[in-house]
Amino acid sequence: xxxxxxxxxxxxxxxxxxxxxxxxxxxxxxxxxxxxxxxxxxxxxxxxxxxxxxxxxxxxxxxxxxxxxxxxxxxxxxxxxxxxxxxxxxxxxxxxxxxxxxxxxxxxxxxxxxxxxxxxxxxxxxxxxxxxxxxxxxxxxxxxxxxxxxxxxxxxxxxxxxxxxxxxxxxxxxxxxxxxxxxxxxxxxxxxxxxxxxxxxxxxxxxxxxxxxxxxxxxxxxxxxxxxxxxxxxxxxxxxxxxxxxxxxxxxxxxxxxxxxxxxxxxxxxxxxxxxxxxxxxxxxxxxxxxxxxxxxxxxxxxxxxxxxxxxxxxxxxxxxxxxxxxxxxxxxxxxxxxxxxxxxxxxxxxxxxxxxxxxxxxxxxxxxxxxxxxxxxxxxxxxxxxxxxxxxxxxxxxxxxxxxxxxxxxxxxxxxxxxxxxxxxxxxxxxxxxxxxxxxxxxxxxxxxxxxxxxxxxxxxxxxxxxxxxxxxxxxxxxxxxxxxxxxxxxxxxxxxxxxxxxxxxxxxxxxxxxxxxxxxxxxxxxxxxxxxxxxxxxxxxx
Numbered sequence: 136x137x138x139x140x141x142x143x144x145x146x147x148x149x150x151x152x153x154x155x156x157x158x159x160x161x162x163x164x165x166x167x168x169x170x171x172x173x174x175x176x177x178x179x180x181x182x183x184x185x186x187x188x189x190x191x192x193x194x195x196x197x198x199x200x201x202x203x204x205x206x207x208x209x210x211x212x213x214x215x216x217x218x219x220x221x222x223x224x225x226x227x228x229x230x231x232x233x234x235x236x237x238x239x240x241x242x243x244x245x246x247x248x249x250x251x252x253x254x255x256x257x258x259x260x261x262x263x264x265x266x267x268x269x270x271x272x273x274x275x276x277x278x279x280x281x282x283x284x285x286x287x288x289x290x291x292x293x294x295x296x297x298x299x300x301x302x303x304x305x306x307x308x309x310x311x312x313x314x315x316x317x318x319x320x321x322x323x324x325x326x327x328x329x330x331x332x333x334x335x336x337x338x339x340x341x342x343x344x345x346x347x348x349x350x351x352x353x354x355x356x357x358x359x360x361x362x363x364x365x366x367x368x369x370x371x372x373x374x375x376x377x378x379x380x381x382x383x384x385x386x387x388x389x390x391x392x393x394x395x396x397x398x399x400x401x402x403x404x405x406x407x408x409x410x411x412x413x414x415x416x417x418x419x420x421x422x423x424x425x426x427x428x429x430x431x432x433x434x435x436x437x438x439x440x441x442x443x444x445x446x447x448x449x450x451x452x453x454x455x456x457x458x459x460x461x462x463x464x465x466x467x468x469x470x471x472x473x474x475x476x477x478x479x480x481x482x483x484x485x486x487x488x489x490x491x492x493x494x495x496x497x498x499x500x501x502x503x504x505x506x507x508x509x510x511x512x513x514x515x516x517x518x519x520x521x522x523x524x525x526x527x528x529x530x531x532x533x534x535x536x537x538x539x540x541x542x543x544x545x546x547x548x549x550x551x552x553x554x555x556x557x558x559x560x561x562x563x564x565x566x567x568x569x570x571x572x573x574x575x576x577x578x579x580x581x582x583x584x585x586x587x588x589x590x591x592x593x594x595x596x597x598x599x600x601x602x603x604x605x606x607x608x609x610x611x612x613x614x615x616x617x618x619x620x621x622x623x624x625x626x627x628x629x630x631x632x633x634x635x636x637x638x639x640x641x642x643x644x645x646x647x648x649x650x651x652x653x654x655x656x657x658x659x660x661x662x663x664x665x666x667x668x669x670x671x672x673x674x675x676x677x678x679x
Contacts, residue, residue, distance in 0.1 A: 139255045141240035141285060144172040145228040148244040149204050150179035155245040155369070157439075158401035160184065160191040162248035162365075165393055165677060168192045173232040173239070175224050177201040186438050188406070189674040198231055222306040223299055225281070226292035233289050243282030243367060246327075247401070249356065249394055250364045254322065260288040261319035263310055264327040268335040277308030282367055283327045284310065288317060326364045330378035344381050349388035351495075356385040370402050390497055392457055392476035393677050399454045405439040406673065407454040412444035418467055419449035425594065426451065426461040426481060428508045432665030440669055457676065459501065463590030472496065477676075482590035484616040499679075500616040502662045502672060506594040507570055511601055512665060514574055520603040520656060521578060523645055528557050530607065530640065532584035533573050534595065535561040554636040555584050578602040581648060582628070582640060587611035597663055600626065600655035605648060607636060618675045619662055625654050 144163065148156040156174075163170065171194040174180075181197050204212065204221055212218040225241055232239035238257065255262060262285030265278060291313060298312035299305060313319075333343045348357045355362045366382055368375050386395045400406055408430040413423050421427065430442045430451075448471060451459040458475035460467075463482045472478070479501035505511045532555050552558040557580070559567050568576065577583055583599040585606045591613040599606045606627040608614060614621040614629075623629050628639045643651070661671055 138253055139257050140167070140251070140253050141170075141238060141255055143232050143236040143239045144170060145232045145239050145241050146172065146174055146244050147201070147224045147228050148174060148176045148180045149201050149207075150177055150183070151205075151208055152244050153180040153183040154404040155401055156180065156184065157187050158370075158397050159242065159244050159246050159248070160187075160193060160195070161189075161397045161400065161677060162246075162394065164192040165397075166248050166251045168678070169194065171196065171236065173198070173228055173236075175200060175228045175231065177205040179205055188437050188439055188670045189677065190670070192678060196231075196235075198228070219299060219305050222281070223296050225284075225306060226295040226299075229284070229286060229295075230289070230292040233286075233292070238285065238287035240285045241283065242365075245369055246282065246365050246367045247370075247394060247398060248365045249391075250325075250362050252326075252364055254326075254364075255285060256320040257287060258318075259320045260317040261286050261291060261313055262322060263314060263319055264322045266329070266335075267324060267332050269337050272331075272335045276304045277302075277311060279307065279310040279314070280327055280329065280367070281305070281307035281310065283322065286317075291317065323361075325358050325361045327367050328358060328363055328365070328382075329367045330375040333378045333381070340377075347381055347385050349385040349391075351388060351390045354389050354391045356382070356389050356391065370398055371404075387456065387476065390476040392497070395455055395476060396453060396457060396676065400439075403441070403454065405441050406437075406669075408433070408440065408442050408459075409445050409448065409452040409454060410442060411449050411451070412446045415449065418469070424507055426459070426504050429504055429663075429665060429668065432508060432512070433669040436665050437669050453673075453676070463588070479676075480616065482592045484591055484613045486616070500618055500620070502618055502668065503592045503597050504594065504663055505598045505601065508663070508665065510570060511574055511598060514571065514578070515601060515664075518575075518578065520652075523581065523649055523652070526579055526581045526604075528576075528580040530555045530582040530584060530636070531557045531576060531580040531604075532586070533557075533559045533568065533576060534586065534588075535563065535566060537564050538589060550633040551584065551586075554633045556580075558584075574598060574602075577604055580604050581652075582607050584636075585609060585612050585627075592616075596621075596627075597659065601659040601663070603652035603656040605643075605651045605655060607639065617662070618672065618679075619658065621658070625651060626658055627651075627655075 169192060173196045175198045178199055181199055209218060212221055229239055229241055263279045264283040266280050295309060295313060298309035302309035333340050336343055346359050368379055370379050410427050410430055411419055413421060434440045434442050451461050453459060456474055456476045458472060458478045460478050461481045478496055478498040480498055481501045481503055485498045485500055561567055577599055583604045583606055585593060585596045585608045591611060596606050608627045608629050610631060614627060621627055630636055630639055661667055
C-alpha cells in the first residue's frame with residue numbers, strides 16, 4: 136500500500152476563532168505549500184484572513200455562510216440549541232470540497248501543522264483519528280475526535296449529518312457509525328495530539344509528557360520517537376497550560392523557530408516585535424534609529440503587527456525567540472543569545488562563524504536598513520527618484536570615520552577623491568551635512584561609492600538603492616549576506632580600488648544604468664520599504 140497526501144483540506148471558522156485559523160493556514164503553508172483548502176466561515180473571518188501577514192501560500196476557496204454564528208461561542212450555541220447545527224457545517228465543508236476534489240481532509244481551525252501529512256490510505260473511504268483516552272470518556276464523547284476526518288466518498292457528509300441526529304455526543308460520537316458503514320483507516324498517535332491525551336489517557340500524565348522529545352539538529356519534536364504531525368489545542372486557554380507548555384518547551388529545545396513563531400502569532404493574536412527600551416547604559420545603549428525605527432513603520436502598515444519595548448533585553452526580537460541582530464559586529468553577542476532559535480543577521484555575514492562566538496546557533500542573512508528610515512521614506516514620498524538625465528552628479532561619497540576600524544577602510548581619501556566627482560570624508564563625529572541634505576545629495580547622483588565602516592555593511596548601500604543610485608562597492612563590503620542577496624552588475628558595480636572606478640563606470644551605458652537603477656529601487660521597495668518589508672521578511676522566515 137502506498138501512502139499519499141490529501142488532495143485538499145477543509146475547515147470551518149467564525150470570528151471568535153479566526154486568530155487560530157491564521158495558525159492553521161500559516162503552518163499548513165509551511166508543509167503543504169500551494170495546497171487547496173476550502174473554508175466555510177463568516178464575513179469577519181474572511182476579512183481577517185485577507186488582512187493577515189504573510190499571505191498563506193495556499194489556494195483558499197471561501198464559502199461565507201456562517202454570519203448567524205459570528206457573535207456566539209460554544210456556550211451560547213448550546214444555550215440556543217444550535218451547537219450541533221453549527222458543528223455539522225463540517226459535513227457541509229467536506230461536501231463543498233468534494234464537489235471539485237478527489238478527496239479532502241477536514242481539520243479543526245485550532246490545529247497547528249508540524250509535519251507533512253502523508254499517511255493517507257486512499258484505498259479506503261474514510262480516515263479517522265482516535266482520541267487515545269480512557270474508556271469512561273470514550274463512552275461519553277466517542278472513540279474518535281471530530282476535529283480530523285479524511286474521506287473521498289461523497290456519501291459520507293450526508294451520512295455524518297444523519298448519524299449525528301441520534302448521536303450520544305454531537306458530531307463526534309457519530310463518527311463511530313461512519314466507521315461501521317465505510318472502509319476506513321486510523322491515523323496513528325503522531326497525529327491530532329490534544330491536551331486530552333495528557334489528562335484523560337490510560338497512561339499517567341507524566342508518562343505522556345515523557346513520550347515527547349526534541350532534537351535541535353533535525354528541528355523536530357517527536358512522540359514515542361516518531362515526528363509529530365500536528366497539535367490540536369487552544370494555545371491561549373489557561374485550562375491547557377500544562378499540555379501547551381510541554382509542546383512549546385520541546386519546540387524550543389528543537390529550535391523549531393517556524394512553528395514557535397506561528398504559535399505565538401496565535402497566542403498574541405498578532406506578531407510582536409520587541410525593541411529594548413531606551414535609555415540604557417553599557418552594551419544596551421542605542422539611539423533608537425536604524426532598524427529600530429522600522430518596527431514602528433511596520434506596525435503602522437500592518438494590522439497584525441505590534442511593537443513592545445522591554446527593559447529586560449538589549450536585543451531586538453520577533454516573539455518568542457527569533458533574534459533580530461541589528462548591531463554592527465558580533466561584539467554585542469551575550470549569554471542571552473543562547474535562548475534564540477534563530478539569529479537574523481543584519482550587519483556582518485553569516486560566514487562570520489557565529490558558532491565560534493556562542494555555541495551552535497542557527498543564523499540566516501537578514502535585511503539591512505537606512506540610518507533614518509522614517510526620514511528617508513518621507514523624502515521618497517515627497518520627492519521620488521530622478522531619471523538618468525536629471526542626475527547632476529556622476530558619482531558621490533559622503534562619510535566620516537569615528538574609530539580606527541572605519542579609518543582603516545575609509546582613510547584613502549586622496550586616491551578616492553581623484554575618481555569620485557563629489558567626495559566628502561571627514562574625521563570625527565561632526566557631519567558636514569544634515570542627514571536630510573546627505574540623503575538629497577545621494578538622490579542626485581548616478582553612482583555612489585560604498586566603503587566598509589565598522590561593520591561589513593553600511594547604511595549607505597541601502598540608502599543609495601532606495602533612490603535608484605547605483606552603488607560602487609569596494610573590498611570588504613558584504614553584498615551576498617542578505618535575505619535577497621545583491622547581484623553584481625544588476626544591483627551594484629564592484630571595484631578593487633580607486634583605479635577601477637572610471638573603467639567600470641565607462642562600461643555602463645545609459646540603458647544599462649537605467650536597468651540597474653530600477654533593480655536597486657525595486658530591491659529596496661521589496662526588502663526595506665515599510666509597506667512591503669514586513670510581509671517579505673516574515674515570508675522568508677516561515678517559507679524559506
